[in-house]
Amino acid sequence: MLTLLKINNLALIEEVVWEMGSGLIGITGETGSGKSMVIGALKLIVGQRADTELIRTGENTCTVEAIFDLKDCREINSILETAGLEPCSENQLVIRRVLDRKATNKQFINCSPVTLNTLKKVGKLLVDLHGPHDH
Known part of the structure; x- marks a missing residue:
């Protein structure tokens, strides 16, 4: 379950820290309120x-x-062990993605650098995103 999403300097968002409660989470709002940016952040994760x-x-x-x-x-x-990484501790997983204009983008799982391929494998097990035109 996603418990926290923190976004810094993504498109129009300067900083957002969103602590999730348990249960179903729906994202609603008027046009231009930032829903797509939140989904974009999850896609990066x-x-x-x-x-x-x-x-x-x-x-x-x-x-x-x-x-x-x-x-x-x-x-x-x-997946983590296959990639040479430490397993999750206390059933918690932290993913961080850093985009950089001047350097290579980086991704981390539990503070360890990982390849984008490893992140994708883990991500498939964590989040299931659906858009308005998915059937």
Whole structure:
């Protein structure tokens, strides 16, 4: 379960820290209120390719961080161990993505650098995103 989403310098967002409660989460709002930016941040967390155009105007970096509380870490731990990383501790997983105008973008799981491919594998187990035209 996603428990925290922190966004810095993503498009028009300077900083947002969103602590989630338990249960179903719906994102609603008027046109232009930032719903798509929140979904974009989640897509970055699960390994979507990033474009530096997403970085807020006037800034050099954008950071998106998510904390997940997991009931069962076995499948994720298997992916992490295959990648040479430490398994989840206390059923918590922290993912951070850093976009940089002047350097290579970076991604981290539990503070360890990971490849985008590893992030995608883990992300598939964490988040299921659907848009308005999905059938």
